[in-house]
Amino acid sequence: MPSPLPPELWQPILDHLHDDTTALCTTSLICRAWLHITRHHLFSTITLTPKRLLRSVQLNSLLASPHTTIPTAVRSLKLPGALVLGTVPRGTHTASAGLITGYTPLDLRSVAPRLADLQNVREISLTDVPTTLLATLPNLERLNLSNVASTSISRALRLLPRLRHLELENVSFTPIVFSAAQDPGPAAFPTAVETVVIRRSNLKLLPQQLAIWSSNVAVLAIDRIYARELPYLEQYLVAISSTLRELHLCITGGDIDATKFPVLLESCKSLQLLYLRFTTPADVRRFFAGATVLVHRAADMQLVVAIERVGSDAQSAIGLEDLIKTWGVEFRIEIGLSSLLMR
Secondary structure: OOOOOOHHHHHHHHHHOOOOHHHHHHHOOOOHHHHHHHHHHHOOEEEOOHHHHHHHHHHHHHHHOOOOOOOOOOOEEEEOOOOOOEOOOOOOEEOOOEEOOOOOOEOHHHHOHHHHHOOOOOEEEEOOOOHHHHOOOOOOOEEEEEOOEOHHHHHHHOOOOOOOEEEEEOOEOOOOOOOOOOOOOOOOOOOOOOEEEEEOOOOOHHHHHHHHHOOOOOEEEEEEEOHHHHHHHHHHHHHOOOOOOEEEEEEOOOOOOHHHHHHHOOOOOOOOEEEEEEOOHHHHHHHHOOOOOOOOOOOOOEEEEEEOOOOOOHHHHOOHHHHHHOOOOEEEEEEOOOOOOOO
């Protein structure tokens, strides 16, 4: 039935319920006018795993219906283990294997080929690289890769010309050996990627396997960086120096201090924001203890020092301003975290 209320009244209410699945399912059954917006929220993110392949089969059936309105609602896919083999119950009818009568190992592509119909998807999270699926989703803007080898990065980026945000987590390094003729050189493949976020990954991948895809990177955020990894970061910063505007770093341990940064940032003439994240005020004091003036910097670069925990001792943060001033840049101190490194 039609809604007895004007849209300007009920639409904000349904939007407010965007993360309440039970309420959205109930309201979707009240009147036809509310179905579209409730489905927009209910199916905005879809998660499929190899342990629940039957759910993938059921979704594929919904997407195959000539009356479906689901594809336009899906904007994010989470597909951990997309290439991992799983099983579905006996008697299940699948798109590729037909009726399952016994043990038949299948992967997500086999049971849900209709995922290729989800042309409104803008974000995808993967633990492997299903190239066949990615090739059907050229409008993706955000890619989250976790628990993969670094060679998977190039395989994915070749298929995603509109990708703007790349997030890597727990990525291991696998070297690629180029001959002199094959070496692509820095920023060899033009891409639309503007933001790169790296968590708990081997930073050896930066200069060799990520630099060639970094012609437009403006924002770089790295969690858990150590002194032994600074040479890899320095090489990568040289490759993206002309486009980099923001650098977010989580300073962990005591092996990195401010004296290393003048050389590290020497090539970053366009840098506008340096965001340094610390756990406690004591970590800040340790970092800036031997600080010298940061002579190699953009004229308008701003430094943000974020402290996760101040603790019960209110005196612990006193005097930090005078310590940071020795670096010779405009700065501010934040309590709490607002960086790209936070989920």
